[in-house]
Amino acid sequence: MRRAIIVDITIPHDDNLVNAEKEKVSKYLDLAHEITALWNVESTVIVPIVVSVNGLFARSFDLLLKKLSLGCWIKGRIQKAVVLETARIVRSFLTLEP
Template sequence: MVIKSDEHTHYCKYQPVSIVENNEYRLYWAIPVTTDKPLLNNIPDIVQTNKLEKKTYVIDIAVSNTDYLSKKYQEKLDNYMPLAIEIKTMWKQEKVSVIPVILGATREVPNTRQQALQQLSVPPNTYKHIQKAVVISTCSIVRKILNNL
């Protein structure tokens, strides 16, 4: 799917396709990764493969409250490391990295944020837009709950 540069879909209305591929990259979005061994966690949010460099990133995104930011990061690493090992073997990759992207529900900044952005070569401003969307969604949930009281 090619999106023209003059088209703009608001992030909350955007529906990504499950697989996008060109000569250099393959991107899976929230679909199971088939492996030789049955794995408990085989549906990360994003799997990005650079075919030329034989590098794959297993990316999982989580929104957490302040008390569990570091715990959530470690949980994601533990959940997807077996998948990363399987991908490296099956897809004959040079390197496979698990990158948990953890966002604070009320705009907390986890210590791991900068590392994740650097590994993915994401401009720092992008994180601000993502975090803004999280905070707006959190506010929306709180409003719904308060309106039902």
């Protein structure tokens, strides 16, 4: 079975996790239908990877990892990358001179 996968990664603030996930799915619905028709695949799956700036995951994160055939080992790496980047941004903001 041939299928296409659209992966979109977003890093919203903590209180926008659920909204960000819904927004990403609805944003790509038309594209998914078009890809299915144009590329002659059976289905197109939309996988929104949503991790908050503080490293929190959406509840559906584990299911989405399974869709991508990725193990839970990547969860910690993604979380670490997001938190380190957030710290880098905060650090650079705090060192700005007035």
